[in-house]
Amino acid sequence: MSLVEQVVDQLKARGGKPGEFKEMVSVTVDKETLVDSVEAAKNAGFAMISDIFGIDYLEYPGHQGKRFTVAYNLYSFEKNERIFIRVNLEDGETLPTITHLWKGANFMEREVYDMFGVQFEGHPDLRKLITPEDLDGHPHRKDFPLGETPTLFNDGRFLDPAAFRAGMTGESGGLTGFTGGARKGVRSEQGREIISHETTGEGGQT
Amino acid sequence: MTMNANVGAMPQATTKEGEGPFETKYMRVNVGPQHPSTHGVLRLVVDLDGERIARIIPQIGYLHTGFEKTMENRTYQQGVTYSNRMDYLHGFGHDLAYCLSAEKLIDAQVPVRAQRIRVILTELNRIASHLVFFGTGLLDMGALTPFFYTMREREDILDIFEMVCGVRMNYGYFRVGGLSRDIPEGFEGAVRSFLASFPAMLDQYSTLFENNDIFVNRTKGIGIITKEQAIDYGLTGSSLRASGVGLDYRKAQPYSGYEDYDFGVPVYPTGDVRSRFWIRFDEMKESMKIIRQALNRLEPGPVKDPDRRISLPPRSELENSMEAVIFHFKLVTEGFHPPRGEVYVPTESARGELGYYLVSDGGSMPYRVKVRVPSLINLQSLEPSCIGGLFADMVANIASFDPVMGDVDK
Numbered sequence: 001m002s003l004v005e006q007v008v009d010q011l012k013a014r015g016g017k018p019g020e021f022k023e024m025v026s027v028t029v030d031k032e033t034l035v036d037s038v039e040a041a042k043n044a045g046f047a048m049i050s051d052i053f054g055i056d057y058l059e060y061p062g063h064q065g066k067r068f069t070v071a072y073n074l075y076s077f078e079k080n081e082r083i084f085i086r087v088n089l090e091d092g093e094t095l096p097t098i099t100h101l102w103k104g105a106n107f108m109e110r111e112v113y114d115m116f117g118v119q120f121e122g123h124p125d126l127r128k129l130i131t132p133e134d135l136d137g138h139p140h141r142k143d144f145p146l147g148e149t150p151t152l153f154n155d156g157r158f159l160d161p162a163a164f165r166a167g168m169t170g171e172s173g174g175l176t177g178f179t180g181g182a183r184k185g186v187r188s189e190q191g192r193e194i195i196s197h198e199t200t201g202e203g204g205q206t
Numbered sequence: 207m208t209m210n211a212n213v214g215a216m217p218q219a220t221t222k223e224g225e226g227p228f229e230t231k232y233m234r235v236n237v238g239p240q241h242p243s244t245h246g247v248l249r250l251v252v253d254l255d256g257e258r259i260a261r262i263i264p265q266i267g268y269l270h271t272g273f274e275k276t277m278e279n280r281t282y283q284q285g286v287t288y289s290n291r292m293d294y295l296h297g298f299g300h301d302l303a304y305c306l307s308a309e310k311l312i313d314a315q316v317p318v319r320a321q322r323i324r325v326i327l328t329e330l331n332r333i334a335s336h337l338v339f340f341g342t343g344l345l346d347m348g349a350l351t352p353f354f355y356t357m358r359e360r361e362d363i364l365d366i367f368e369m370v371c372g373v374r375m376n377y378g379y380f381r382v383g384g385l386s387r388d389i390p391e392g393f394e395g396a397v398r399s400f401l402a403s404f405p406a407m408l409d410q411y412s413t414l415f416e417n418n419d420i421f422v423n424r425t426k427g428i429g430i431i432t433k434e435q436a437i438d439y440g441l442t443g444s445s446l447r448a449s450g451v452g453l454d455y456r457k458a459q460p461y462s463g464y465e466d467y468d469f470g471v472p473v474y475p476t477g478d479v480r481s482r483f484w485i486r487f488d489e490m491k492e493s494m495k496i497i498r499q500a501l502n503r504l505e506p507g508p509v510k511d512p513d514r515r516i517s518l519p520p521r522s523e524l525e526n527s528m529e530a531v532i533f534h535f536k537l538v539t540e541g542f543h544p545p546r547g548e549v550y551v552p553t554e555s556a557r558g559e560l561g562y563y564l565v566s567d568g569g570s571m572p573y574r575v576k577v578r579v580p581s582l583i584n585l586q587s588l589e590p591s592c593i594g595g596l597f598a599d600m601v602a603n604i605a606s607f608d609p610v611m612g613d614v615d616k
Contacts, residue, residue, distance in 0.1 A: 021547045022310060049440055050552070050559060051583075053576040060567050073550070073563075073578070077437075077451065080458050082552070104440025107586050130267040130615055139275060146279060 003079040007041050011085070014040075026071070026084035034087050035096050038072055042101055046074035046083060049098075052108035054116040058142040066090045070112055072098070089118065097123040115140035232260055237600075239268050246611030248604070250588075254597055262592050262600070264585050269615040277575040281541030282308050285572070286378050289562075292579065293613040294375050295338050298324075298331040299555035301380040306461055306551040307562040308382040308572075311544040314516050319507040320384040321463040322500045326397065327370065327379070328462075329493040329500075333404075334363040335556040335608075336486045343483065343605035344415065347424050352414055359407050366396050382542075383511035397501060401494055408490065425480035429591035429603040432477060439587045443558025443580050445607055448485045449477035455554040467499045479591075479599075482606040515542050541570040550578075557581050557608055581613035 004025050008018045014037055016027040029037045051073040057063040066088040075082050089095065097120040099105045109120045110129040117138040120126055127133070134153045137144055151159045232253045239249035247268035253261035273288045280288070289304040290297030302324055309316060316324075341356035364374045370389055371379035379386055415421040431441065436449040446453060454471040456464040472488035474481035510517040518537055519530035544566045552561040558580030565574035584607050591603045 022549055024548070024550060048437055050442075051561075051563075051576075051578040053563060053578075055565055055574050055576075060573060071563075075552075077453055082550075084550075102440065103438050103589075104583060104586055107582060108440075111582075128267075130270045132267065139272065146275070 002081060003045050003076055004081050004083050007044050007046065007083055010040050010044065011037050016085075024082070024084065026086050028086045028088065031087055031089060031093065031095060034085075035098060035101075038074070038085055038098050039101060041074055041083060041085060045076045045078055046081075047077055048075045049073070049102040049105055049108070050075045050082070052098075052105060052112055054112045054118060054140065056116060056140060056142045068093075068116060068118060070095060070116075070118060091117075094119040094121050096121050099123055114138065117141070235597075239265075246609075248585075248609065248611055248614070250600075250604075252597065252600070257596050257598075259592050259595055259597055259600060262588055264588060266582075266585070266611075266614050269611045271612075271616065273616050274575045274577060278572055281570050282312075282382055282544065282572060283537070283541055285575070286380055286382070289577075290375075290377050291612065292577065292616055293555065293557065293560075293581070293610050295335040295610050296331050296556040297375060297377050298328045298380070299335075299553065299560060301377060302328050302462060303551065303553040303555065303560045304562045305380045305382050306553065307549050307564045308544070310549045310551055311547060311564055311566055312382070312516060312542060314383040314511045314513065316384055316462075316511060317508045318463070319505060320509040322504050323385060323389055323509065324380060324462050325464065325467070325500045326497050326504075327367070327377075329496045330363050330366060330397070330400075332493050332556045333490050334360045336490050337363075339486055339556075339605075339608045340411065340483070343602075343608070344421070346601045346605040347421065349415060349418075349421065352411065355407070355410060355414070359404060362400050362403075366393070366400065369393060369396060381510065381517070383513070383516040385509040388509050394501060394504065397497065401498055401501075404494065405491075408487070411487070422480070424599070424602055425483060425606075426478060427476075428479045428599045429595060429606065430476065430478045431587055431591050435590040436477065436587070439590060440583045441558070441587045442584065443554070443556070444485050444489060445482050445584060445587065446558065447472065448474045448481040450475045455552045455559060459552060461551060461553060464496075466503070467496045469493075469495045469499075479602050479606040486608070543568060543570050552578075555580055557610065557613065558584055577616060579613045579616060581607075581609040581611075582616075585609055585614060 008025060008027055011027045011029060012018065014029065014033045016029040016037060018025065018027050020026070027037070049072065053071055053073070055069045055071065056067065057069065058067055068089050068091070069086050070089065072085040073082065074085065087095065095118055097105070097109060099109065099122075106125065107129060109123055110125070110127060112118050113120060113126055114128040114131055115138055131139060134155050134157070136153065153159070232255055235252045235254055237250040237252055239247040249265040249268065251263040251265060252259055271291070273292055277285050277288050285304055285308065286301050289300040293300050337356040337360045341353040344352040367377060368374050370393060371377045371386070431449050433450045436446050436451060441449065442453065450473060452471055452473040455461070457471055469492045472485050472492065474485050514533040519527070519534055523530040524534060546566055546568045548563065548565045550561050550563045552559050554560070559578060560580055561578045563574070563576040563578065564572050567573040587607060588603060592600050595603070
């Protein structure tokens with residue numbers, strides 16, 4: 001009995017639903033049992049957290065159920081096996097952090113927060129990781145607009161790429177010819193919108 | 207990104223009033239983002255307790271390009287244009303990882319010749335990447351000479367790449383299902399002459415700094431990461447193997463025919479900066495072994511999956527086969543449609559575990575692309591390696607993880 005099968009059985013007892021596609025085993029667990037399940041998998045031998053990432057199923061054809069999935073990619077050194085633990089959640093729902101299990105989960109959870117706006121409760125330092133901190137919204141959500149749309153940043157800066165290019169080259173506004181309003185990122189109604197930007201006064205001037 | 211990034215309140219100094227000779231406060235120092243020895247635009251906010259580092263906070267994202275989101279709006283075949291731009295020093299590694307995931311999704315059969323060429327190029331690129339690591343890493347520590355030596359050899363490798371695909375970086379040579387075209391004449395000879403000359407160059411490097419007092423003093427016992435810490439922080443790749451964990455996906459979960467080759471996985475037990483340097487030195491030798499074996503087994507044959515639903519038909523057929531024209535048109539205008547599903551194939555890039563998690567919704571573009579980039583996760587290990595150490599050793603530590611900022615910020 002392989003390690004993956006063992007863990008799948010353990011998680012099934014906790015209400016997890018296993019799935020498989022091309023030899024990749026995943027178990028979908030409830031939000032309430034997430035930390036418990038991940039810890040059980042860790043204790044069973046999945047010693048390394050390889051990645052945490054989100055998927056937004058908003059535009060997935062025929063998708064039933066909750067909008068977001070956050071997946072935990074775990075790897076076992078001894079058995080050389082891999083398992084994905086998945087949890088589904090709606091917009092605005094929060095997840096418990098697993099940074100107490102692995103310190104390496106820190107950046108991974110921050111990235112999910114940055115890209116999808118999923119809040120992790122108990123995370124020691126939940127800030128945006130990659131995008132500019134004054135960008136409003138979470139770019140990997142499927143309803144985040146694409147392309148050369150004018151963008152309004154939190155601090156009032158206004159960027160219009162087509163107009164900028166036209167100003168540089170003296171030509172027209174380009175093929176995109178966007179005539180709509182300024183983009184504002186999609187904010188979640190519940191929970192914190194963006195971690196507050198208290199300036200600490202260190203590390204440079206405004 | 208504003209300069210006034212919120213990085214949290216200052217921690218309390220360890221020495222309280224009346225305890226030590228002086229009342230000390232932490233000093234917050236900003237490092238980067240545009241200093242030459244920060245490997246691209248890496249910015250660190252460091253809290254200093256005298257000369258010692260009390261807290262280190264990476265501020266990243268200056269090179270964020272949104273590759274994942276862009277790839278979600280391009281066809282599968284167009285994805286190779288973006289993958290190699292992330293890690294610009296090991297582009298073939300990214301190309302390979304992307305193609306493997308897409309190929310798993312559509313069950314493409316990559317011909318043996320294409321697999322061998324992929325391995326040769328990926329390993330050559332690994333050597334080139336490690337050469338940059340040595341050159342810039344030692345440059346960070348103040349040794350200017352090795353940089354010129356390693357760049358000289360890297361140039362030979364880049365010439366080979368230029369011969370193969372016309373460019374020195376951003377290759378875009380691999381395709382889902384094989385290669386874009388066969389290797390040119392003279393490729394084998396060029397690689398062989400490189401393999402013949404390179405060992406002597408490696409010896410030159412070791413005489414340059416192996417027993418150099420300054421190098422030894424600056425690296426030995428510095429920035430130690432224990433095995434447990436390395437696993438805790440999710441460290442992968444050469445840096446993990448320098449901490450005593452022998453995980454190499456080329457051995458553990460072979461892909462692209464790596465199981466056919468005889469090569470070793472160097473593992474160092476100490477986990478200090480010095481072992482992180484030398485392990486890459488040993489890996490270059492192992493890569494040479496792989497290249498030599500792959501070259502010897504290179505036999506003529508196709509370099510693309512013959513399946514017409516994946517690969518473009520040969521140019522000659524377009525003139526006399528209507529079907530070929532139809533397939534060509536379909537592939538160029540919309541691309542292929544993999545079945546619904548989600549795949550992940552871990553690979554060993556020059557920096558660590560690299561894998562593309564692809565979600566297909568049955569359309570011709572991936573629904574979600576998630577890149578597990580090694581540099582980003584490895585950057586967290588600055589914390590265990592730097593804290594408590596001297597500020598002057600921080601740069602040696604950064605260099606030893608070999609972060610590529612394009613790989614960090616995606």
